[in-house]
Amino acid sequence: MLGRVNHIAIAVPDLTAATASYRDTLGAKVSQAQALPEHGVTVVFVELENTKVELLEPLGENSPIAAFLEKAPSGGMHHICYDVADILAARDQLSASGARVLGSGEPKIGAHGKPVLFLHPKDFFGTLIELEQV
Amino acid sequence: MLGRVNHIAIAVPDLTAATASYRDTLGAKVSQAQALPEHGVTVVFVELENTKVELLEPLGENSPIAAFLEKAPSGGMHHICYDVADILAARDQLSASGARVLGSGEPKIGAHGKPVLFLHPKDFFGTLIELEQV
Structure with missing residues (x-):
C-alpha cells in the first residue's frame, strides 16, 4: 500500500527563522512561503x-497544528505523508484492519491539490500518518 | 550540505507489534529485526x-531512546537522518553557524557502519537531526 515518502512535515513556531535555518545553516534548497488558508498553515518546502x-507554521484561528505547538512550543516532527495509488482502496483496507481514519473518513483535497487522509496516531505508535493519492 | 533523506526513525515500545502494523496493516516491505547492542536499539527497516x-526499540540498560519513550510511551517520530558528503566539513560549517553538535563533536560509527553526528534539536525547531556520511 505505502508508496514513496511524499514528505515529512515539521511544525515550527516561526517559519521565517526555520526557513533561514534550513537554507543557511543546513544548506538546503527551500521554496518561497505559501499561505494555504484553507489548510490553516503557511508552508515552505525543503x-x-x-x-x-x-515546514508548517499555523495560519488563522483554527490551524490543525496549533494544538501540537501548544504542547511543543519549539516545534517538532508532525507527520509523515506516504503516496498511495488508490486512497479509497487504502482507506477500506485500513478500516477493515481496525485502523482509524481521522475525520469523516472521506478524503479531503490536501495542500498539494490531491486527495488525502490522516490515520490515527494511536493506531501507529504515536506517528501521525497522512496518505496522499498520487 | 543536506543530501538525501537517509531515514526517518520512529521509536516504538513494541517492535514486534510495530513491524506487524507496517507490514500487515500498511502493506510495507519490512526487514528482519536486527539487534544493535552497541547502539542500544533493535531496529527494523521499513x-x-x-x-x-x-523502527527502533530500546535494547539494554542505556538505550539512547529510553528517555524519549518515557515521555512518549506509545512511541513517536524520533529523528530524521540526512546524507552528507563530508561529515567533518559539515560539522565545522554547522559549528561556525552556532549550531550545537551533540556529544564530543567527533563522529561515531552509526548503525549502518558509517560516521554519524547528531545536532541539537533546540537549534532546529525541535527536530533531532542525524547526519550520516555516505
Whole structure:
C-alpha cells in the first residue's frame, strides 16, 4: 500500500527563522512561503534529493497544528505523508484492519491539490500518518 | 550540505507489534529485526521506494531512546537522518553557524557502519537531526 515518502512535515513556531535555518545553516534548497488558508498553515518546502520536508507554521484561528505547538512550543516532527495509488482502496483496507481514519473518513483535497487522509496516531505508535493519492 | 533523506526513525515500545502494523496493516516491505547492542536499539527497516523508515526499540540498560519513550510511551517520530558528503566539513560549517553538535563533536560509527553526528534539536525547531556520511 505505502508508496514513496511524499514528505515529512515539521511544525515550527516561526517559519521565517526555520526557513533561514534550513537554507543557511543546513544548506538546503527551500521554496518561497505559501499561505494555504484553507489548510490553516503557511508552508515552505525543503527540497531534498529524494523527498521533501515541509515546514508548517499555523495560519488563522483554527490551524490543525496549533494544538501540537501548544504542547511543543519549539516545534517538532508532525507527520509523515506516504503516496498511495488508490486512497479509497487504502482507506477500506485500513478500516477493515481496525485502523482509524481521522475525520469523516472521506478524503479531503490536501495542500498539494490531491486527495488525502490522516490515520490515527494511536493506531501507529504515536506517528501521525497522512496518505496522499498520487 | 543536506543530501538525501537517509531515514526517518520512529521509536516504538513494541517492535514486534510495530513491524506487524507496517507490514500487515500498511502493506510495507519490512526487514528482519536486527539487534544493535552497541547502539542500544533493535531496529527494523521499513523499505519505501525512495527512503526508509527505521523502527527502533530500546535494547539494554542505556538505550539512547529510553528517555524519549518515557515521555512518549506509545512511541513517536524520533529523528530524521540526512546524507552528507563530508561529515567533518559539515560539522565545522554547522559549528561556525552556532549550531550545537551533540556529544564530543567527533563522529561515531552509526548503525549502518558509517560516521554519524547528531545536532541539537533546540537549534532546529525541535527536530533531532542525524547526519550520516555516505
